[in-house]
Amino acid sequence: MDNKNDKNNKNKNNKNILIILLFGMAVLAAFSFFSRNLFAGRAGSITYNEFLEIIKTKEVEEVVFNEMYNRISAEVKEEGREVIYSTAIVDKDAALDIIKDRNIKYSGTVVSSSSWISIALYAIFAGVMLYWMFSMRSGGGLLGGLGKSNAKVYVQKETGVSFADVAGQDEAMESLVEIVEFLHNPGRYAEIGAKLPKGALLVGPPGTGKTLLAKAVAGEAKVPFFSLAGSDFVEMFVGMGASRVRSLFKEAQQMAPCIVFIDEIDAIGKSRDSRYGGNDEREQTLNALLAEMDGFDSSKGVFILAATNRPEVLDPALQRPGRLDRRIIVDKPDVKGRVAVLKVHGKNVNMGEDVDFQEIALATSGAVGSDLANMINEAAILAVKKNRNYVTQADLLESVEVVIAGKEKKDRVMNEKEKRTVAYHEVGHALAAALQKGSEPVQKITIVPRTMGSLGYVMQTPEEERYLMTQAELETELVTLLAGRASEALFFESVSTGAANDIEKATQLARSMVTRFGMSKELGLMGLETVTDEYLTARTVMNCSDQTAARVDQVVKEMLDQAYGKAKALLSENREAMEKIAAFLIEKETITGKEFMKILQEIKGEEDPSCHPEL
Numbered sequence: 001m002d003n004k005n006d007k008n009n010k011n012k013n014n015k016n017i018l019i020i021l022l023f024g025m026a027v028l029a030a031f032s033f034f035s036r037n038l039f040a041g042r043a044g045s046i047t048y049n050e051f052l053e054i055i056k057t058k059e060v061e062e063v064v065f066n067e068m069y070n071r072i073s074a075e076v077k078e079e080g081r082e083v084i085y086s087t088a089i090v091d092k093d094a095a096l097d098i099i100k101d102r103n104i105k106y107s108g109t110v111v112s113s114s115s116w117i118s119i120a121l122y123a124i125f126a127g128v129m130l131y132w133m134f135s136m137r138s139g140g141g142l143l144g145g146l147g148k149s150n151a152k153v154y155v156q157k158e159t160g161v162s163f164a165d166v167a168g169q170d171e172a173m174e175s176l177v178e179i180v181e182f183l184h185n186p187g188r189y190a191e192i193g194a195k196l197p198k199g200a201l202l203v204g205p206p207g208t209g210k211t212l213l214a215k216a217v218a219g220e221a222k223v224p225f226f227s228l229a230g231s232d233f234v235e236m237f238v239g240m241g242a243s244r245v246r247s248l249f250k251e252a253q254q255m256a257p258c259i260v261f262i263d264e265i266d267a268i269g270k271s272r273d274s275r276y277g278g279n280d281e282r283e284q285t286l287n288a289l290l291a292e293m294d295g296f297d298s299s300k301g302v303f304i305l306a307a308t309n310r311p312e313v314l315d316p317a318l319q320r321p322g323r324l325d326r327r328i329i330v331d332k333p334d335v336k337g338r339v340a341v342l343k344v345h346g347k348n349v350n351m352g353e354d355v356d357f358q359e360i361a362l363a364t365s366g367a368v369g370s371d372l373a374n375m376i377n378e379a380a381i382l383a384v385k386k387n388r389n390y391v392t393q394a395d396l397l398e399s400v401e402v403v404i405a406g407k408e409k410k411d412r413v414m415n416e417k418e419k420r421t422v423a424y425h426e427v428g429h430a431l432a433a434a435l436q437k438g439s440e441p442v443q444k445i446t447i448v449p450r451t452m453g454s455l456g457y458v459m460q461t462p463e464e465e466r467y468l469m470t471q472a473e474l475e476t477e478l479v480t481l482l483a484g485r486a487s488e489a490l491f492f493e494s495v496s497t498g499a500a501n502d503i504e505k506a507t508q509l510a511r512s513m514v515t516r517f518g519m520s521k522e523l524g525l526m527g528l529e530t531v532t533d534e535y536l537t538a539r540t541v542m543n544c545s546d547q548t549a550a551r552v553d554q555v556v557k558e559m560l561d562q563a564y565g566k567a568k569a570l571l572s573e574n575r576e577a578m579e580k581i582a583a584f585l586i587e588k589e590t591i592t593g594k595e596f597m598k599i600l601q602e603i604k605g606e607e608d609p610s611c612h613p614e615l
């Protein structure tokens with residue numbers, strides 16, 4: 001590693017020197033240009049004869065000898081104007097004779113401070129040249145080793161990470177155990193004649209532990225770990241990335257067995273068809289990578305692991321047998337996986353007795369490993385802030401909110417009217433969720449603004465993780481999403497902008513129900529939309545005619561209208577509960593699920609004593 005760093009530093013130094021050199025040359029050129037022009041005077045160049053004639057005949061104020069530039073100049077009065085004549089000194093005595101004869105004032109310029117600057121610059125220039133030539137000889141290469149693998153290759157002899165540090169990725173780990181085995185003893189496979197795999201592609205959303213898994217493979221196999229990002233290869237000059245790929249593989253083979261990890265491989269591995277925009281440098285780099293992968297001898301034990309969250313843009317040639325032919329999915333962890341990740345990261349933190357990771361895992365559906373690691377850390381920081389030396393469940397729940405919604409923004413003071421609007425809006429969501437059968441119970445409602453922009457929110461925790469949703473459940477969800485706006489419409493004269501995000505989510509959900517889940521009578525089971533990048537933004541593209549798209553819009557609108565109508569009806573039937581809970585929320589700013597249910601049950605009990613005890 002040190003060796004490598006030295007080389008990188010050297011290359012960096014050489015580049016810096018090159019820049020200084022060019023700058024110095026530019027300054028020198030500018031300096032001599034100005035100084036020469038200064039001494040040359042305004043009248044331009046003349047012959048020495050003419051100069052002598054001028055000082056002999058004209059009204060000369062002063063003659064100046066400039067030894068440094070070997071020039072002589074005369075300041076002459078012509079028709080009331082001052083003109084400077086200048087020329088090279090050919091015969092100093094001839095000029096002096098005339099000067100003395102006519103009693104003209106004369107002087108000489110010694111090497112002035114500005115001249116010293118130029119001499120110093122010349123010296124620096126010469127020094128740099130010498131240093132540069134010397135470093136070239138000692139192996140730096142032309143232009144400071146451009147084209148060498150000076151990408152930020154980061155080599156670790158021992159990563160110190162093991163499979164025990166990775167949680168919730170059991171399937172991915174199973175596929176990688178085999179690779180560890182192979183790196184331990186590449187010879188055994190070669191003996192039988194088994195063709196060894198050359199590489200694997202780790203695919204999954206950001207933060208799920210792809211880098212961590214690659215490090216764990218190297219750590220378990222106790223081999224060096226070369227790590228660099230795809231973007232490190234892509235440079236301004238065509239061909240440099242390709243030469244970097246070649247030198248990287250050369251070095252890796254020297255250190256075999258080892259793992260070469262290329263993060264974000266989509267930066268170079270993008271499909272070479274023009275759909276994603278062509279780029280000569282990237283294509284050359286990719287070609288070099290493909291050629292190197294074919295070229296190296298896998299029996300030595302070099303294994304390439306690459307990671308991406310955009311597998312759909314990768315060039316098919318990269319995933320051909322004999323290259324990155326194994327695809328290992330590193331997906332978001334399920335509830336069991338999240339508990340496991342929390343345990344791994346909670347190991348080194350002092351946890352209180354009331355800590356229940358299962359509850360946290362249920363509240364963090366959709367969170368990835370890095371989010372969970374972050375939550376544990378936030379909880380530990382909170383505990384310190386509260387002067388405790390252990391973390392409680394309340395700290396963990398608070399940190400979940402910090403990671404999901406941002407920190408509380410206590411300094412933002414909402415006026416009374418806004419506070420009322422936000423409270424009614426949030427209670428509308430919560431009440432609709434609680435009143436509809438099958439909806440998730442409410443965990444907490446708050447109207448404390450958060451740094452990530454929300455003015456209030458309802459936190460729902462499902463009792464169990466769900467993988468499938470029924471049509472009825474999705475319809476319930478639509479009603480819950482639109483209940484915030486419905487509540488505003490019922491209790492205020494005018495509605496607010498607070499429902500923008502709900503409307504966006506509800507529209508997206510209704511659209512998916514129509515175009516992807518086949519849940520509308522009008523359009524039936526036609527697949528009208530496909531998801532493009534599954535692991536990043538999950539953007540969708542419509543693949544139907546314009547007429548069908550217009551029908552989809554119509555159906556979506558009807559679904560949303562229907563859900564909104566239902567939400568309004570539901571809330572207006574429960575006005576008393578709405579008002580009571582909202583008043584409580586305005587006063588307390590935060591209300592827990594239990595308090596919420598208590599108020600609701602009291603009202604329901606009064607209305608109908610035989611009512612279901614839960615509601």
Ligand code: ADP
Nearest residue numbers: 165166167206207208209210211212369370373
């Ligand atoms: P990726 O490469 O998939 O974007 P990283 O491997 O860089 O994600 O994960 C970032 C950090 O998140 C890790 O260093 C680790 O602390 C934590 N992390 C992510 N996934 C897991 C996991 N499955 N188990 C334990 N920690 C994880």
